[in-house]
Amino acid sequence: MKDLFCTLSLFLGLLALPLPGRAQNPDSLLREAAARDQQVRMQLLEMNRRVNDGEYSAALVDSLVAAGAEMERIDRENMRLVASLLRDGLPEGLAAESYDAVWLIIDHAPLKEQKRYLPLLREAAGRGVISAYKLATLEDRVAMYEERPQRYGTQSYQTNVGGETVIYVWPVEHPEQLDSLREAIGTCPMAEYVRLLEETSGAQVVYDPALTVDSLKRIVGKKALF
Template structure:
């Protein structure tokens, strides 16, 4: 009887120890992901200032290399986690947002790869519904297709008016605000004002704009 009790006590102690180790690992992962988010957002704050200023092209190219380096490091870490264990459970909201942002800022093939994971986390309430809507629209845009929720813009030169931001062509303009509402996004006209204020450039929603009308690199 004593042997049985000792064995049971040993099992309980082992389970508690394993739980403590798991909790410690999760806290460490959460902290690392919070650092990932901080680096992602900091470099993009710098990007807004640099790419919308009169800084010479050499400095912009130099900064682009630094931004790419930060993104690649973040992607290497986050994608290794996702590929080895899927989307970790029990993370803080900040850590979950970090994973999303790394995916959102990745290349098209990676965005497509992890889009189902983002959809699942959005459906389960781990991410806001707007996260999936944003990534879905970004995949559509990078695939040369119309977006659904109106979350994506593109910089275009309009002659004397200079560079402006245009809402990427939308699939169903008549239903856009109800679609945005369904994923916790504000009306598109309000979003246009926010984008214009954030980037210090005029932003337009041209309903007649088609994908074929978009000019890339002046072409």
Template sequence: MRQGPGRDLAQELLAMAAEDEAVRAELVADGSLFDGYHSRMAEVHRRNATRLDAIIDAHGWPGRVLVGEDASRAAFVVLQHAIGSPAVMRRGLPLVQAAAMDGDVDPVQVAMLEDRILSFEGKPQRYGTQFDWDEDGLLNPLPIADPADVDARRRAVRLDSLAENVARIRANALRDGHQRPENPAARHEAAASWARSVGWRT
């Protein structure tokens, strides 16, 4: 059994991710999750981001060696959802990259975090993991740099093909009741304005 600070951190990280998941499930159930960035979800994300930042200060990145596989994955979920805290997400990227080099985290986490940061910055992503509704009302990947080679990059980190991912993301959206917005262009502008307001873009 994991002992000492690693055990305590593991329990805390698992609880943080569980709260995130529970609030998301409630908002999916009442249909309000997809009406912009819900204030309840944002509050959980902010609180978790602040705590994760403190954990990093004290312990470095909580990878598999320190907290075990499940809690390390929970830490990544917290980081990936810290969208209102750009400094925390940007701080985490090189830490997760270094941990992946040491085998302490799954390289998929690096790909997903890098894509999310690039997309929030308004730049093309590399692996096609970030999605939104396009002008034709289809749920598609946000812009991808060098799209002809995206599947090769995905294979390198053990992701399935982009086509398979598109099918899965669309199926999940249908399951969760995530429907096409009435005005995709207005949604994109609102997202860009929010990204500027929290410091992702200038």
């Protein structure tokens, strides 16, 4: 089961909104929003896998660009929905999958929105309505976007090295504790995560415990990674 959870977690971290006036409760709205989020990301994952497997064409590039733009549009619409639901704090009495959808949408939002709602998601984790793994994923993502080392090793950075796609596990602050920290949030050891990420992405995945944000910048050749 842990292997299955670890595999599914790769898709998490990895349609228009209902028409005005359509009567739907928050659970239904959030279920549809999460489905939109995952549908477009699965499409992008599949297209990226094809590129990493050596397939390349102008049509595929156009499809990638279009899917990326669609993902951004969906993310904006979904975040507007979540912001409206969280105006007065975290709602009580939602379905378990709805709290997961709230986390998912915030996890895919811009950094400003992630930081704004992180305290609410810490509260949700404290109440047990979202998992420790999901909270850890968001905390790691905020650290990455702020170009700080992550804690739990849930985030990665894709770049091009010598014409090949390479995915680096984002630098970790306490590599000697990493597997025990990952076990505490209910996910697999880093070696297993790397193996699964390579299988799903079709790209080389590098986890270097000694990697720092500055050394990653030198590898990528950028002063700012985001």
